[in-house]
């Protein structure tokens with residue numbers, strides 16, 4: 022795929038949309054900020070390949086705790102080599 026041809030998927034306002042694969046591929050899961058902290062579903066535990074954020078939030082790894090603030094409008098197409106391989110949950114604030 023040529024650079025620049027990637028379509029960033031729509032994610033509802035107030036949500037962060039996460040994918041098990043790179044480039045918004047694989048299984049998808051939508052975290053909604055109004056519901057507050059949520060553990061990652063089993064398939065997404067330490068296994069987020071990409072995401073797009075339509076709200077602010079915070080990715081969290083436990084033991085030891087690490088937090089990664091996320092801002093509305095952020096997206097990553099290859100998060101598996103970064104915090105995506107450690108993520109345990111999403112919260113509204115860090």
Ligand SMILES: [Ca+2]
Pocket residue numbers: 067082083106107108109
């Ligand atoms: Ca982890």
